Amino acid sequence: MIENELLDLTDNNVNGLQNDGMMEHNLRVFSYASVMAATDNFSIENKLGEGGFGPVYKGTLESGQEKAVKTLSRCSGQGTFEFKNELILISELQHTNLVRLFGFCIHNEERMLIYENMPNKSLDYLLFGIDPTRGRLLDWKARFGIIEGIAQGLLYLHKYSRLRVIHRDLKASNILLDEHMNPKISDFGMARAFVHNELEANTDRIAGTL
Known part of the structure; x- marks a missing residue:
């Protein structure tokens, strides 16, 4: 393996x-x-x-x-x-x-x-970037598509993947956007995998963004 x-x-x-x-x-x-x-x-x-x-x-x-x-x-x-x-x-x-x-x-x-490579960079770049013209890409149709795509990715991680994965550091900078503005969840360095009958767990390491 x-x-x-x-x-x-x-x-x-x-x-x-x-x-x-x-x-x-x-x-x-x-x-x-x-x-x-x-x-x-x-x-x-x-x-x-x-x-x-x-x-x-x-x-x-x-x-x-x-x-x-x-x-x-x-x-x-x-x-x-x-x-x-x-x-x-x-x-x-x-x-x-x-x-x-x-x-x-x-x-x-x-x-x-x-x-x-994600041509449209990350979601935070569009939301909070110094170039105001980039934000114009985020009309309501695009925003809804991004929200739906993130939800589909999380549903897969939490329910349908072979590993049940909790990301633990989900934020705008970890949502990347392809040429069609489809969102891709990234940065799994802090993520935690669970077996499917495990309901809770303790961690001895700080997770997430400081």
């Missing part, structure tokens, strides 16, 4: 994950060289934004496909636990309103997740 392969992502075994290759669920292991080439050495022109995990860059693969490269910042409050958690959970989940994960890259202390 992919969980067994990913749970042991430590500094002792990352050397075996340096080259491009495939794992279960069509999850690709990207080489550091291919990520560097795709993002033009993480150029500032390709930077899409920055969240609690770290900066996100647009990358263009040799095939011409555009991807989003989410990098774990050394200054981030998140770490290897959140990286593994997001990688394991999102690779097991498939829904039109969840962001699609294509693969990951591990290089020395660097940790990167490669996602589908």
Whole structure:
């Protein structure tokens, strides 16, 4: 199972994950060289934004496909636990309103997740961004579609997915929008999976946004 392969992502075994290759669920292991080439050495022109995990860059693969490269910042409050958690959970989940994960890259202390690129960025960018013209994309039809899509994604996570998942950090910046303004729930680093007969659980870690 992919969980067994990913749970042991430590500094002792990352050397075996340096080259491009495939794992279960069509999850690709990207080489550091291919990520560097795709993002033009993480150029500032390709930077899409920055969240609690770290900066996100647009990358263009040799095939011409555009991807989003989410990098774990050394200054981030998140770490290897959140990286593994997001990688394991999102690779097991498939829904039109969840962001699609294509693969990951591990290089020395660097940790990167490669996602589908969302041309309309995040919901908070449209709601609270400095460019007032972007907000005009959110007419009532678009807003209703976004609300409905988020609800469908949550219903899948809570009821219909193989894993019952509680996101624990749902906010506007974690709702990404594709070219058709369809919402995709992202950032599963804080998420928690439950077995289907489990009704409650305690946590010893702070979850959510400070």
